[in-house]
Amino acid sequence: MPVWLxxxxxxxDPGHWLARWNFDPVLIIVAIALLGLGWWKHPATLRSQSCATALFAVIFISPLCALGSALFSIRAVHHLLLTLALAPLLVAAIGERASTFRPGLVPTTVVQAGVFWAWHFNPLYELALSNDAVFWAMQASITLSAMAWWLALGRAASLVAAASTLATTIQMGLLGALLVFAGRPFYAPHWFSTQVWGLSPIEDQQIAGLVIWVLGSGAYLAIASALIFRALTPSPRPAVA
Known part of the structure; x- marks a missing residue:
């Protein structure tokens, strides 16, 4: 039986997870570098950079990081935080410096979905939880593909952006439903780590599916609804002198 590290x-376990902070010095340096991501040249983006750094710390330095080793449902929360919160905050922090990078909305929609689904394919997921390099490849690819999508989304017409967001809503819902109704647990690293939390592996997986289906799809659906509303709302006419 493999040992997952x-x-x-x-x-x-529930009695000790709050003490499980991750003080990896390399990670601390990355967080500091993230906070100083050119703010001295672009002070207007300091708020986004500060929020991105704080969220980075919550995901990777706080006990939430270790809790994701025990529960796949927490890992699902972790992945949604990357795509729905950290990625747009980083895009906002980069600001105008991303103006030369103009990804297309259709390819970024496809790539983001492909990357997200690929890392939930159990052999790749298991590899990421047993190899640090693969783990960081997972984090980077999920975040970067989401950043490219957010960049493209911000430059697209409202109805086109809404269509892309609805497509993302659907694929998130499909993945969540698959995890909820699978009937068996997929992810071996969590088969023996959920019981002390009062959950069976399949229950943990079903909660993860609901997180992706309800919270993830719901968030994208809300964004799509706002974009459709903006597209259908008439622009105010300029005042006549």
């Missing part, structure tokens, strides 16, 4: 450490 994720980057965030072995799976904690």
């Amino acid at each position: 994720p980057y965030c450490g072995s799976a904690p």
Whole structure:
């Protein structure tokens, strides 16, 4: 039987997980560098940079990181935080410096979906939880593909952006439904780490599916609805002198 040693450490139990902070010095340096992402040249983006750094710390430095080693449902929350919160905050932090990078909305929609689904394919997921380099490849690819999508989304016409967001809503819902109705647990690293939390592996997986289906799809649906509303709302006519 393989021994899973994720980057965030072995799976904690309920009595000790709050003490499981990750003080990896390399990670601390990355967080500091993230905070100083050119703010001295672009002080207007300091708020986004600060929020991105704080969220980065929550995901990778706080006990939430170790909790993801125990529960796949927390890993699902982790992945949604990357795509729905960290990625747009980083795009806002980069600001005008991203103006030379103009990804197309259709390819970024496809790539983001492909990357997200690929890392939930159990052999790749299991590899990421047993190899630090693969773990960081997972984090980077999910975040970067989402950043490219957010960049493209911000430059697209409202109805086109809404169509892309609805497509993302659907694929997130399909993945969540697959996890909820699978009937068996997929992810071996969590088969023996959920019981101390009062969950069976399949229950943990079903909660993860609901997180992706309800929270993930719901967030994208809300964005799509706002874009459609903006597209259908008449622009105010300029005042006549």
